[in-house]
Amino acid sequence: MRIDEQTIERIRQSADIADVIGDYVSLKKKGANLWACCPFHGEKSPSFSVSPAKGIYKCFGCGKAGDSIRFIMDIEGLGYGEALRHLAKKYGIEIQESVLTDEQMLAQNERESLLIVLNYAKNYFQNNLFKHEEGQSIGYPYFKERGFSDKTINTFELGYSLEGWDAFTKEALKNGYSLDILAKAGLTILKENEQTANPNAQKSFDRFRNRVTFPIHNVAGKVIAFGARILKADKSQAKYLNSPETEVYHKSNVLYGIFQAKNAIRTQDVCYLVEGYTDVISLHQAGIENVVASSGTSLTTEQIRLIGRFTQNITVLYDGDSAGIKASLRGMDMILEEGLNVKLVVFPEGEDPDSYVQKIGSDAFVKHIEDHAADFITFKAELSLKEAGSDPFKRAELIKDMVGSISKIPDSIKRSVFFQKTANLMQIDEQLLISESNKVSIERAKQKDKDREREQNRQRLQNDLPKGVTVSKPTPPPPAFDLDGMMSFSEEEEFSGFPVDFVPAQPVNNPVIDSPEAPRTVVSGMGIQELECIRLLINHGTKEVDPGVAPGVTLMQYILSEIDGMNFETPIYQEILTIFREQFLQGNILNAQHFIGHRLANIQMEAINLSTERYSISEAWVKHDIHVPTEEDKLADLAFQNILRLKKAYNEQQMKGLMKQMSQTKDLTEQTRLLEMFMEAKEIEKQIAKELGSVVK
Incomplete structure (x- = not known):
């Protein structure tokens, strides 16, 4: 549509x-x-x-x-x-x-179809939970046993997938969704070999059958994937399943609960990071809403940056498992490296955020965080010092490890504070730590250079190979910081990504009237004057060019009449100029919003580039009545000079063309004619130069 x-x-x-x-x-x-x-x-x-x-x-x-x-x-x-x-x-x-027409329906965006079918699946699973007999007797009691209210179940849109092999798939097909799009969304698994002797053999089955479902939302609240937990004690199946990677779901970029938590994170200026889905849900129900969990993956740089959109402060909430804490600490450097502030809180042995908040209540839980939150460096030092004891070798290794972490902090003042703190904790000279940090930084820089050179060599080798032969990029080791704690994948995951052709699920969107995003136009010579002309038209086209001299005459009317018959060399500026001319002939005066909201990405991008200023006048100047002339104050002069420079550049091009023609012809009559034209152009150049106050030799 x-x-x-x-x-x-x-x-x-x-x-x-x-x-x-x-x-x-x-x-x-x-x-x-x-x-x-x-x-x-x-x-x-x-x-x-x-x-x-x-x-x-x-x-x-x-x-x-x-x-x-x-x-x-x-x-x-x-x-x-x-x-x-x-x-x-x-x-x-x-x-x-x-x-839409049939052709427009075929132009539907696959990504949008995936979002539509995932939203359908979410509604289907929710309906099972509340209205289907199996969901009411199996799925709903599980959530109630976890202490989740109906309001919380609805907030996180929890659901249940039936036990049948293909109950969901059949229902989705009946509602017009294609098998291909169901497979691409990670909801249905297709068998690798569908050519069997029995034509009635099962060809597809539901990924999340017989499980409670946890929809995973993006920041905008759209369902992009699912996590699902089996409720039966079946060792042949994984306890938890996640959706496979799809066009809309990239695990490393997603945080569970970010949609429900983003406003609270922004308001409270801190994000609580936990391990599991139920930790997020329980804390949210207790009124602690600024909490998220990594979505079936170790914590990644992309996830840290996602948190960084809303706050610069992260508090990681661990359960009492010391082995898990030590393993996860190794990856905390990523948070420091991104410039965020990180604190850590540990709960009593055998407790996790879910169980602890239900045990002591939200007020006591928040007080526990306030009383026990420690900055990462202090936390790491105190934990490691207990193990190192008086062993000098272990203490030396610990100090090197601490220096490695601190050296990743981009802010020099923060680094200095932590060096002081570490020196006091370790009873070691601060300058020694700084010197060691400098060595670490130099080694890292060398390693980056080596990695860059290795990648360049790989690219050069790739270019020299026959077409179709590739040199694979070395696979980096997995991140050490594992916060998922609960996500695992069954062998069913190997079916994900089976090659299928896209068929739109349901035609519900406009055809894409767009073009690839264009970089900012690079111009020189005459293009600079064309750029300035278009910039003036976009920003000031509707304004009167000189109210005192010519009331009612807009800048658009003035410029278009002065450059009538002139075409621009730069394609994007000629395209915009044509739009101005066509609309002017229809009696329309275009403003900046016409181009800023344009559906063609290259026009929109250029309009924004030409209408955006990186710097603005200081409010202090305004406060003290320091007046700085604006473009509107000198619009007539700017337009007049731009038109002169355009004509000058246009005239210079004509002169170059005439000189080239004279050098290429041997006909004296033709040479005389071209020379006369050249002299006329030279006279025009002098007149323009005089107006501009420049000298022509």
Whole structure:
């Protein structure tokens, strides 16, 4: 279905850029704009700017830019239509649609179809839990035994998958979902060899049969995968199953509970990191909502950065298993390396966050965290010192280990504080620790150079090999920091990723009217003047160029009349100029929003690049009435000079062309004609130079 233009405009007007992006990162006001660390690439200093006045975002680090719709497309990996639906749901806007043609239906985005079928599965499993006899007698009592209320079950959208081999698959097929898309979503497993002697042989079965289900949501609240727990004591099956990697689910990028926790994390400025799904759910039910768990994977850099969008503070909550604590400590360096502050809390022997909060209540649980939270370095030192005792060799190894961790902290002041603290704890000279840290940093830099050189050699070798032959990249060792604690995978996982052709599940989205994201246009020579002309048109086209001299004449009208008949060399600027000209002929004066909200990514990106300023006037200057002239104050001069420079560049090109023609012809009459034209162009150059105040030789 296609969303009509009026509905699109309502969504665009309602989708406040700060509100939309604020669901994904913590924005801080600085000047007229809001700033944050970019959610699209790792960075430690904010370069991601949001302009509420213009309704756009722009990262000065990676170049990502757009409006509210483009942000949802970029952050969620959605097509244009699905991003509109996401925003319509957020702002309570009813979607008005028209039917797509067969060709448009085929253009549906596979990712969107996966999200649709996963949402269907979530609803199906929930319905089983509350309304099906098997779910009411098996799944529902399990959640109640865990102490989960109906409200909590609904908040986390928990469910139950029936015991039948293909109960879900049959129901999904009956509702119009293709077997291919069910397999691609990780919900249905296809047998490797479907060619059997018996034509009635089972060809597919449900992945999560006879299990309670835990939907895994992305930051926007869309179901992207499932975790599932078997309730029978069956040693032939894994206790827990996770969805396989799919187009929409990448375990290393996801945190369980992040959708339910993000607002609380931002408000309380700390994220509690636990091991299991039930830990997250129990703490949330107890009113401790700023809690997440890694989703079936060891803690990854991507997950740390996801937390970093909402807070710079992580508190890791461990159970009382000392062996598990020691194993996990080795990976804490990743959190430090990303510049986040990390503390650790251990619970009494035999307790985990789930059991402990139910045992002592939420108030006492929070007080336990406050009383026992220790920074990572202190925690690690005290734990290791107990084991090292007075053994000098163990203490020496411990000190080296501590130095290695501290040296990964990017902030020099934090490093200095921890060196002081470690020196006191270890009773060792602080300068010795710093010297050792410098050695470690040098070795790391050398290793990075070696890795880079190795990768370059691999690439060179790959380029020299025959087509189709590849050189595989060495597989890095798995991360040491394992917080999943509960996720395991059965042999059924080997069926995931079976090659199937995509068939749209249900046609529910606009055709993608988009083009690949284009980098910022690189220009030189005449292109610089074209850029400036388009920049003035986009930012000031609707304004009067000189109200005192020519009231009512807009900048767009003035520029287009002055450069009538001139075409631009830079394709993107010619494309935008054509849009201006066509709309002007229809009596329309275009503003910046027309281009900022454009469906074509290259036009939208260029418009944002040309309308975004990295720096703004200090509020202190405004406070003290220090006036800084704006472009609007000198619009007539800017437009006049740009037109002159455009004509100058255009004239210079003509002169070069005439000189080339003169050198290539031997006809004296033709040479005379070309020379006369050249002299006329030379005279125009002098006149323009005089206006610009430059000298022509």
